[in-house]
Amino acid sequence: MEPPVSPRRVTIVDVARHAQVSTTAVSKVLRNAYGASPEMRAKVRRAIDELGYRPLAAARGLRGQTYTIGVMLPDIRNPFFPEILDGVTGCLADTDYQVLLGPGCNGEKEEARVTEAMIDRGMDGLVLVAPVSPRPHLERVATAVPTVVVGRHGHSPAYDTVTDDDVAGAALIVGHLAALGHRRIAHIEHHETDPTRSVEMPNAQRADGYLQAMRKLGLDEEIDVVSTSYTQQGGYDGAKELLARPVRPTAVFAGADIVAMGVLEAVAEAGLSVPGDLSVAGYDNTTFAAFGPISLTSVDQAGYEMGKNAVRLLLERIADRDRPSAKVTLSPTLVPRRSTAQPSY
Amino acid sequence: MEPPVSPRRVTIVDVARHAQVSTTAVSKVLRNAYGASPEMRAKVRRAIDELGYRPLAAARGLRGQTYTIGVMLPDIRNPFFPEILDGVTGCLADTDYQVLLGPGCNGEKEEARVTEAMIDRGMDGLVLVAPVSPRPHLERVATAVPTVVVGRHGHSPAYDTVTDDDVAGAALIVGHLAALGHRRIAHIEHHETDPTRSVEMPNAQRADGYLQAMRKLGLDEEIDVVSTSYTQQGGYDGAKELLARPVRPTAVFAGADIVAMGVLEAVAEAGLSVPGDLSVAGYDNTTFAAFGPISLTSVDQAGYEMGKNAVRLLLERIADRDRPSAKVTLSPTLVPRRSTAQPSY
DNA sequence: GTGAAAGCGCTAACAT
DNA sequence: ATGTTAGCGCTTTCAC
Numbered sequence: 153m154e155p156p157v158s159p160r161r162v163t164i165v166d167v168a169r170h171a172q173v174s175t176t177a178v179s180k181v182l183r184n185a186y187g188a189s190p191e192m193r194a195k196v197r198r199a200i201d202e203l204g205y206r207p208l209a210a211a212r213g214l215r216g217q218t219y220t221i222g223v224m225l226p227d228i229r230n231p232f233f234p235e236i237l238d239g240v241t242g243c244l245a246d247t248d249y250q251v252l253l254g255p256g257c258n259g260e261k262e263e264a265r266v267t268e269a270m271i272d273r274g275m276d277g278l279v280l281v282a283p284v285s286p287r288p289h290l291e292r293v294a295t296a297v298p299t300v301v302v303g304r305h306g307h308s309p310a311y312d313t314v315t316d317d318d319v320a321g322a323a324l325i326v327g328h329l330a331a332l333g334h335r336r337i338a339h340i341e342h343h344e345t346d347p348t349r350s351v352e353m354p355n356a357q358r359a360d361g362y363l364q365a366m367r368k369l370g371l372d373e374e375i376d377v378v379s380t381s382y383t384q385q386g387g388y389d390g391a392k393e394l395l396a397r398p399v400r401p402t403a404v405f406a407g408a409d410i411v412a413m414g415v416l417e418a419v420a421e422a423g424l425s426v427p428g429d430l431s432v433a434g435y436d437n438t439t440f441a442a443f444g445p446i447s448l449t450s451v452d453q454a455g456y457e458m459g460k461n462a463v464r465l466l467l468e469r470i471a472d473r474d475r476p477s478a479k480v481t482l483s484p485t486l487v488p489r490r491s492t493a494q495p496s497y
Numbered sequence: 498m499e500p501p502v503s504p505r506r507v508t509i510v511d512v513a514r515h516a517q518v519s520t521t522a523v524s525k526v527l528r529n530a531y532g533a534s535p536e537m538r539a540k541v542r543r544a545i546d547e548l549g550y551r552p553l554a555a556a557r558g559l560r561g562q563t564y565t566i567g568v569m570l571p572d573i574r575n576p577f578f579p580e581i582l583d584g585v586t587g588c589l590a591d592t593d594y595q596v597l598l599g600p601g602c603n604g605e606k607e608e609a610r611v612t613e614a615m616i617d618r619g620m621d622g623l624v625l626v627a628p629v630s631p632r633p634h635l636e637r638v639a640t641a642v643p644t645v646v647v648g649r650h651g652h653s654p655a656y657d658t659v660t661d662d663d664v665a666g667a668a669l670i671v672g673h674l675a676a677l678g679h680r681r682i683a684h685i686e687h688h689e690t691d692p693t694r695s696v697e698m699p700n701a702q703r704a705d706g707y708l709q710a711m712r713k714l715g716l717d718e719e720i721d722v723v724s725t726s727y728t729q730q731g732g733y734d735g736a737k738e739l740l741a742r743p744v745r746p747t748a749v750f751a752g753a754d755i756v757a758m759g760v761l762e763a764v765a766e767a768g769l770s771v772p773g774d775l776s777v778a779g780y781d782n783t784t785f786a787a788f789g790p791i792s793l794t795s796v797d798q799a800g801y802e803m804g805k806n807a808v809r810l811l812l813e814r815i816a817d818r819d820r821p822s823a824k825v826t827l828s829p830t831l832v833p834r835r836s837t838a839q840p841s842y
Numbered sequence: 843g844t845g846a847a848a849g850c851g852c853t854a855a856c857a858t
Numbered sequence: 859a860t861g862t863t864a865g866c867g868c869t870t871t872c873a874c
Binding site for chain 3: 182213214
């Protein structure tokens with residue numbers, strides 16, 4: 153049994169010595185930088201392979217880049233976010249960049265801890281998905297490191313933005329239900345207290361889209377919004393409230409698939425059937441919605457595209473930190489399934 | 498509009514100057530190291546607060562620790578893993594350590610990339626959840642950095658291990674179904690080719706547990722295993738095959754909840770009902786299983802406990818890299834729900 | 843208990 | 859095109 157003495161890590165000096173060149177030369181090859189002849193490159197690469205050298209990102213970061221992109225996801229459990237993540241990693245797979253994720257964070261305090269941790273670890277760029285932090289914090293982050301905010305509508309000169317058009321998405325659902333013949337279409341929203349967030353967050357936009365669409369269809373009188381939260385419990389509570397109405401809605405537009413789950417649970421508990429007694433629609437087109445026995449009508453946000461665009465903007469900004477900030481808005485699509493049908497009345 | 502010139506980051510030198518002490522002193526305070534008087538500590542802390550100083554983890558890593566723990570999850574989409582993650586982060590919340598996750602990786606190549614990236618970024622410790630990499634790779638990783646492997650049964654002197662007793666878990670399900678009166682209990686497993694993994698991976702242990710339990714109950718003749726994969730599609734395909742049997746099983750033990758989802762989908766498609774025509778059980782006790790309208794009998798792995806134990810072992814090993822390696826095995830519990838009932842024949 | 847000074851592994855100026 | 863040298867921000871000897 154030999155003692156598990158970890159052999160000192162191979163450094164750039166070892167490579168330089170082995171290849172009989174300077175460390176600068178090795179560094180240039182590593183970064184594909186200008187000023188190294190093809191022969192030099194070949195010689196260095198061979199030495200790197202022979203010694204199994206890998207640069208230490210922390211050391212690189214002290215002078216240049218760490219080749220690390222940080223992604224902050226608000227909730228690992230929400231099955232929509234992996235789509236965005238796939239777009240990000242897929243786009244970065246052929247580059248030298250490595251993606252690391254912050255652990256699920258709910259609330260401003262957690263977000264601050266994660267964003268600061270990422271900055272302190274010298275990350276080259278950040279992708280923040282649906283952050284709840286106040287705008288000034290985001291701008292402070294973006295000042296420290298190139299940042300793209302995904303899924304939040306407010307725009308800032310400090311960072312780039314990628315969003316889905318949530319107003320349009322909500323209109324898709326309302327239009328779909330109205331076309332089926334529904335008039336009493338209720339909406340369950342995520343209650344927002346913060347004034348900035350009540351404009352910038354997707355949930356607020358969806359609620360707004362619902363209102364706009366109802367009015368446009370002349371259904372002003374039928375507008376019925378319940379404020380709970382974007383959780384399964386929130387959906388359950390909201391549905392309980394709606395089912396207790398003297399005149400029940402014939403359709404419910406839940407602001408997220410996870411909310412629709414709670415609605416379905418409450419409906420099942422009340423001994424009612426979907427879509428026979430009540431049509432239910434969600435938002436996000438999660439795997440849950442696609443699941444056969446559930447078959448929930450939903451809105452697809454093209455998460456992969458969002459991730460791809462976020463990376464594109466981020467790499468652009470890493471290359472040129474002074475370019476004017478951009479905002480990309482993607483169009484959602486309706487995914488009708490069996491949870492919505494004509495009302496039976 | 499002021500130009501977004503990022504003001505140079507506050508360094509340990511600034512703090513030292515501001516507090517009128519040496520950088521060594523500041524460093525000692527940061528690390529709660531020996532050799533600083535209470536007055537010194539107070540003075541330094543005040544300077545840190547006043548300047549809003551945060552140490553640069555990358556720079557710290559070059560000499561000491563980065564205070565970063567890397568967690569590698571095989572698949573973000575599997576709703577079981579967040580439990581483990583919560584255990585890890587919950588345990589680390591009050592420490593100086595920060596958790597960063599590797600993005601979902603399927604396959605050895607991806608795992609190698611992520612583990613190497615974590616090592617190269619100077620992480621102080623790694624938690625690898627259900628890795629599929631060959632043992633030698635894991636041991637190489639563990640030689641470079643303290644490592645805990647979670648959810649994989651093989652044990653190694655190089656790393657610590659935390660697992661659920663999957664054999665016992667499978668026995669819980671089989672015992673439960675048998676107690677309900679089932680005899681033709683089929684199992685859908687994840688097909689394993691690699692010889693090491695066919696011993697070490699949880700899926701293999703569950704299949705083994707199924708076989709052992711069936712034999713112990715004298716149901717040798719009824720043993721019926723279908724090999725697909727731990728995916729929804731795998732469950733769907735497996736169920737198709739089982740439903741096509743001349744004599745159908747009365748119960749199916751799917752190796753994971755996600756597999757059970759596929760089974761439910763196939764059963765619904767065949768116009769059969771659960772548990773009327775077929776009892777279905779899963780494994781992992783995911784939120785999906787707990788969802789009211791589904792109500793899937795499952796096995797709870799105490800993921801939070803697994804994460805907690807992993808962190809405990811990891812911190813121990815960071816403190817003493819030479820302590821003998823440990824293996825913690827946790828006991829799963831049965832969570833009976835409405836997807837299993839007496840057979841109707 | 844305190845501080846000066848020497849690195850950690852790498853990149854960026856600056857020679858040559 | 860190549861090599862020399864001076865740091866990046868911290869921790870760690872090792873003096874005092």
